[in-house]
Amino acid sequence: xxxxxxxxxxxxxxxxxxxxxxxxxxxxxxxxxxxxxxxxxxxxxxxxxxxxxxxxxxxxxxxxxxxxxxxxxxxxxxxxxxxxxxxxxxxxxxxxxxxxxxxxxxxxxxxxxxxxxxxxxxxxxxxxxxxxxxxxxxxxxxxxxxxxxxxxxxxxxxxxxxxxxxxxxxxxxxxxxxxxxxxxxxxxxxxxxxxxxxxxxxxxxxxxxxxxxxxxxxxxxxxxxxxxxxxxxxxxxxxxxxxxxxxxxxxxxxxxxxxxxxxxxxxxxxxxxxxxxxxxxxxxxxxxxxxxxxxxxxxxxxxxxxxxxxxxxxxxxxxxxxxxxxxxxxxxxxxxxxxxxxxxxxxxxxxxxxxxxxxxxxxxxxxxxxxxxxxxxxxxxxxxxxxxxxxxxxxxxxxxxxxxxxxxxxxxxxxxxxxxxxxxxxxxxxxxxxxxxxxxxxxxxxxxxxxxxxxxxxxxxxxxxxxxxxxxxxxxxxxxxxxxxxxxxxxxxxxxxxxxxxxxxxxxxxxxxxxxxxxxxxxxxxxxxxxxxxxxxxxxxxxxxxxxxxxxxxxxxxxxxxxxxxxxxxxxxxxxxxxxxxxxxxxxxxxxxxxxxxxxxxxxxxxxxxxxxxxxxxxxxxxxxxxxxxxxxxxxxxxxxxxxxxxxxxxxxxxxxxxxxxxxxxxxxxxxxxxxxxxxxxxxxxxxxxxxxxxxxxxxxxxxxxxxxxxxxxxxxxxxxxxxxxxxxxxxxxxxxxxxxx
Numbered sequence: 001x002x003x004x005x006x007x008x009x010x011x012x013x014x015x016x017x018x019x020x021x022x023x024x025x026x027x028x029x030x031x032x033x034x035x036x037x038x039x040x041x042x043x044x045x046x047x048x049x050x051x052x053x054x055x056x057x058x059x060x061x062x063x064x065x066x067x068x069x070x071x072x073x074x075x076x077x078x079x080x081x082x083x084x085x086x087x088x089x090x091x092x093x094x095x096x097x098x099x100x101x102x103x104x105x106x107x108x109x110x111x112x113x114x115x116x117x118x119x120x121x122x123x124x125x126x127x128x129x130x131x132x133x134x135x136x137x138x139x140x141x142x143x144x145x146x147x148x149x150x151x152x153x154x155x156x157x158x159x160x161x162x163x164x165x166x167x168x169x170x171x172x173x174x175x176x177x178x179x180x181x182x183x184x185x186x187x188x189x190x191x192x193x194x195x196x197x198x199x200x201x202x203x204x205x206x207x208x209x210x211x212x213x214x215x216x217x218x219x220x221x222x223x224x225x226x227x228x229x230x231x232x233x234x235x236x237x238x239x240x241x242x243x244x245x246x247x248x249x250x251x252x253x254x255x256x257x258x259x260x261x262x263x264x265x266x267x268x269x270x271x272x273x274x275x276x277x278x279x280x281x282x283x284x285x286x287x288x289x290x291x292x293x294x295x296x297x298x299x300x301x302x303x304x305x306x307x308x309x310x311x312x313x314x315x316x317x318x319x320x321x322x323x324x325x326x327x328x329x330x331x332x333x334x335x336x337x338x339x340x341x342x343x344x345x346x347x348x349x350x351x352x353x354x355x356x357x358x359x360x361x362x363x364x365x366x367x368x369x370x371x372x373x374x375x376x377x378x379x380x381x382x383x384x385x386x387x388x389x390x391x392x393x394x395x396x397x398x399x400x401x402x403x404x405x406x407x408x409x410x411x412x413x414x415x416x417x418x419x420x421x422x423x424x425x426x427x428x429x430x431x432x433x434x435x436x437x438x439x440x441x442x443x444x445x446x447x448x449x450x451x452x453x454x455x456x457x458x459x460x461x462x463x464x465x466x467x468x469x470x471x472x473x474x475x476x477x478x479x480x481x482x483x484x485x486x487x488x489x490x491x492x493x494x495x496x497x498x499x500x501x502x503x504x505x506x507x508x509x510x511x512x513x514x515x516x517x518x519x520x521x522x523x524x525x526x527x528x529x530x531x532x533x534x535x536x537x538x539x540x541x542x543x544x545x546x547x548x549x550x551x552x553x554x555x556x557x558x559x560x561x562x563x564x565x566x567x568x569x570x571x572x573x574x575x576x577x578x579x580x581x582x583x584x585x586x587x588x589x590x591x592x593x594x595x596x597x598x599x600x601x602x603x604x605x606x607x608x609x610x611x612x613x614x615x616x617x618x619x620x621x622x623x624x625x626x627x628x629x630x631x632x633x634x635x636x637x638x639x640x641x642x643x644x645x646x647x648x649x650x651x652x653x654x655x656x657x658x659x660x661x662x663x664x665x666x667x668x669x670x671x672x673x674x675x676x677x678x679x680x681x682x683x684x685x686x687x688x689x690x691x692x693x694x695x696x697x698x699x700x701x702x703x704x705x706x707x708x709x710x711x712x713x714x715x716x717x718x719x720x721x722x723x724x725x726x727x728x729x730x731x732x733x734x735x736x737x738x739x740x741x742x
Contacts, residue, residue, distance in 0.1 A: 043089075049112060050082040050134075051080075053108070053109070053110050054111060054134075063157075067096070070097045071097040071103050074094060076091065077093055092132075095133075098137050099138055103142065106144035107146055113137065117129055118130030119483065119684050123480050123481050124523060125518040156245045166390045172409075174406050174412065177189070178382055181379050184207070184208035184247035184250050184253065196422065196549075199358070200361065200364050200429070201343065201360070201361025201365075202361065202364060202365065207302075209252035209255075209302065210252070211372065213260050217239070220235060220239050240260065250298070251298040251302050255279075255303060258281070282303075304345045305345055308343075308344055309341050311345075316340060336363075356430070356513075360427070381405055382406055389401075424552050430526065431550060474719060475491065475592040476719070477489070478491070478714060479716075482511070482515065482516065483683035484686045485502070486504060486655075486681045487501070487503050488655065489501075492593060498529050498530075499528075499531075499591075502533065503531075503544035507538045512546035512550060517551075527552050528551055528552070528553040529555075530557065532615065533557070533571065534612055536568040537567075541567035542567055544556075555580060558572075558580075559583060559600060559613050560583070560602055560604075561604050581602060583600060593617050597614070598616055599613065609664075610631050612628035612629040612634060614627050616651065620719055623651040624717075625653070625655065627654070627656070628657065629657060631658065631661075635664065635669045636668075651675055652675055656678050659691060661690060665698070681708075682708060691708060
């Protein structure tokens, strides 16, 4: 559909007559970087309040939207004042307003609050930090400093609300899909649908892009094609501008709209349209108007995908046919070349920032792109009919038609929902961990691909990028940096079974995609032989639950009480017969690790921190005690039973319970375990003050070394043989800027 929006195209002419190409190529370096805002925010202190002048759009999907505990909007930052002086900061933020009171409708506001940002997770793969947010507690901390929206903006905002209101009130999957496709707002699409689309490499289908532009223009010409030339051009441009006001400044839509307008201009001037020149001009224009746009992932993917279609697709068609031919290629071959070229062009970005390869994406696009065009057409018709049906005068005539079209939309949405039920596997969406150097190698490989050298050179470049690390045969414990959560990896060498104890997680959002998948891919993990859920809280369980969509978990252990409701119940439903309820005394050997559950009993009636699983894992002659979120009450139960039954707790390594909370890790437990090393998993600058200074002091006074993920990132303990033939824990910690440990 990019070709539809770009108009007729002569590939040879486009490549030969491209005076804007050098300038666009220089500017496109921004597309391979984090963006201009990445290096300008070092002076911001998230712990201090700031006063910020922002511009909030009145129109489009970035305008104010109801959230869980208030309102949210995508705002552009103009001025930041902190501690009495102006400081540089991000160009855009997610503005979050607490409370039920509606936000002001002025476009320019002065607000007071706190900056926040999800930090990078420092594992073998260092994730990118999250987007900046600005949190405002109350409506009274917002002051209008600009004019109220003009009459035209108010009319367009009213038109959007009139069209959107019946869509929001409608029930059924078709209404959710129509809202995303027509208005460019996918926030209400079910999370499992979005996950399924990402795994299939089809997330772009929910973006307002060339597909929408092409369909709108094709429909306009079909209805008003008989108009004179100038009226037709004016009508087409008006349709694009009106639709742009309804969906807002979405990067992919702006790219497609600017390209279409440039094609209109070329045809009005009786000049042959050149798609590559249009793309370069759109890139230059949009970056000139908004330099911070280069940091937007959608912006980069849109331009790179279109460039791949324009540059790589013709070469792929030529190679597949074995040389140039006079007859036109088949439509299926053209579509397959376009989708494959777009995937190749965006690979340096998707491999680094998303961490998923989607080998089936070109084939799935052949089926889902036409289906999406069909759904979009019906969605546009249904939105118009639903809006007319909400008008009392027209409800009797438009209502039955709207209900009939919605039924069709519900049926057409079934394939989109079915993607969520595809089983995980390396054939669908294998996770990868690629750093900047490997991304550059991928880009070089694409350059070789485009230049037409021998295929052996391409294969060699690909092998250099994907060569795995040398295998290790020692038992390893790796405590991953998952922020304010826990995830512990136990391995029996590089090729041995993989045990994952907890998986971190957010209360909202997808933690597996944000960090866990790429962290595991960097460890060489593509399957979990045994998952262990120590506790049902989201910071232990949600990551495991989300992981099941991407990696196969062969079996799972959990205390039965944690599987009754909440995240644990959802995890049990997802894994079915592969879940085993375990309790005190259950033991098994997995690879080099002897595992024994020490607490609680399988018949425990209630959950809570005192019922958190305690697991003793031993490799050779050394042991690790994993305590989950165990509190002081649970510790007393564990110690009492240990004394009565003579169960040993002595371990060389102690995983400190509940992120180092002051309600855990008492002196009696430390005396019974007597470790030489204590590991704490906690988030940097977490709001709970974990780990508690009191607990850290108590541990260090016993001569125990304390290592923390908030200071050291990923922590690795290797169990190497000593001179006496036994094993001892040998520590290796990544040397991050904050806190070095050898």
